[in-house]
Amino acid sequence: MAAMLVGCLSNVVLDYVFIFPLGMGMFGAALATCVAPCIGILISSTHFLRRKNSFRPVRCAFSGKQTRGILSLGVSSLITEVSSGIVMLLFNQILLSLSGNVGVAAYGIIANLALIVVSIFTGVAQGIQPIVSRSFGSGQMRHVKQIFHYGVITAVAFGLLFLGIGWFFSQPIVGIFNQENNLEMERLASQGLPLYFLAFPMMGVNILASSYLASLSKGGPAFVLSVLRGAAAVIPAVLLLSRLFGITGVWLAVPCAEALTFLVFLAMLPFCFRRPQKGSGA
Template sequence: MEQSALKNYTKYVSLNILGMMGLSCYILADTFFVSMALGAAGLAALNFSIGIYSLVHGTGLMIGIGGATRYSILKSQNEGKQINAIFTTSLKLGILLGVLFAITGVLGSGSLAVLLGADAATLPLTKEYLSTILYFAPFFILNNIMLAFVRNDNNPKLSMIAMLTGSLSNIVLDYIFMFPLGMGMFGAAFATGLAPVISLVVLSAHFIQGKSGLRWLRSRVQWKAVRDILGLGLAAFITEVSSAIVLITFNLVILGLEGNLGVASYGIVANIALVGISVFTGIAQGIQPLISKAYGSGEGITIKKLLRYAVITSLALASAIYTLVFFCSDQMINVFNSEQNPAIALLARDGLRIYFAGFFFAGINIIVCMYLSAAERGLNAFIVSVARGCVVLVPMVLMLSRILGMTGVWLAFVVTEGLVSVLGLILVFWKKRTEFLHW
């Protein structure tokens, strides 16, 4: 059983880490090409916009992870009749919310850009990027839903291929649209928006080849199922949206401390951090179908093993990432600091070396959130997610920035993740009389 659990863990986690790293390159590629084409103003505008991208991405994750979690539990319990109802409801909900985001892009992108902190120098670029990304919101959301269901339908390899294909196409299209075609900020956003469309085309192979048991049902939306999906996926949403809250809060605080150059330096740190966080998200999404299946079958020992593997992997990768960032920070910054601005370079170097220390705790927190959701402990997962995204982080940023300036801003992430990891571990080991899992 030990060998089987480790084999499945290695397969699902490795594929998901690769896929999530590819997915994170959506924004990283934009950061590189925008910095080359538009300089510090473009970099700041992009950073103002990423929070909304995280909100859209998180909505897709919430529906996808929530629906796929219920799918795996029902499948392990041989509840075949409800599986396609969950799948169909997830898709309908994704389309509805995606259309609402798109309408927001048409009617309110300018007001949204101002609300996020854009000024006269960055407003046109921020508005252009935001409106384009929001037009493609239905595809971002549907892509995340399909990735989760295909992964949980015993095809993690195709999910990984779809994520990587979408990401690579984004990099290629970014270059083509921004340089040979000279499409500027719109080109960067358009390339990013086409990436999930291409990914969905790849995922369609799962259904065309007849490998899937998932079917679209012609039925009304089941609101009970909607509540179930959103409840199970809420932690994934909060985890992703916490990134948006972090970005918005940091942007506004840094704008007051260091102006647009400070925001540009944070843009470099935040976008490199996206790749690091994607590694931990890959671990968490990799264990989700395995934990949901084990939970539905009552296999507590298997869940313990999976969690142990995940935490060990997270700490090992956090050590490797921090070592790389500490010793190669200047080289990383130079890639995105196209104007070779010394102020941006100095701020970003300090930021990388302090901020990334939080990864030792962030990986554990992301894994804990996914475990609690997959084991139907949605309230506990919600508590951990909200603590990371709002309850602890925002006061820490405001307090530490007043005391220590920019150093305090960077430290806020580290302190928050450290405190939340203690809370998360307490919740994991907290025994409930109805809990089948004995530690």
């Protein structure tokens, strides 16, 4: 926690120092983004440098089976990160063709706000992951169910909270980013914010579900959910809905993709709480 917090806050501080006092401009912003994670890594590394610790790197023989298992569980997170950039590029291109730079600027406001919410959902998912893995490995399925239920309640609560904020405070929020008082951008962003935010209650559960399934060594289902919400559902949705409903279809693409992913997860749910078999190594 200390490493994550110091790493993030140092990015903010270094942004200011590099951009303004040192006058490094955009290069300074990029440099701050590169330096901040290194600070977090240094703080985390102190654990391995201490003499009194129960976990440290050791030399071991290469195992292809273990490597494939590690990669299969981590690929869902990789797809989530990579696909977000691809989807953002596609959204920008479609909005540019529909409403020009003003539409792209409106999407920029919504996307940046959505990134904050996604970070909260990711934090909840990563928070339950080690607890779920430990309980599942020791066969405590009742505890696994409890942690999962707590996580879902937390994710849905945050999703509904931000949905309410988007629906009732869209104009004041957009106004913070609209210092030039561009009326067209304000109109587009204020209309798009509530529609885009419809995705949040389902998005929180989907992000949690992908991490949860990976914690249960179910790399295949976690991969399916990540691919669906990352690209396989949202890309066809935005291409189709933008043709049918114009810019309104763009705002609805993510909620539709998250809804489809949520339905797929519900279909998987009966298979998610099975006890690990003896000798499975889960």
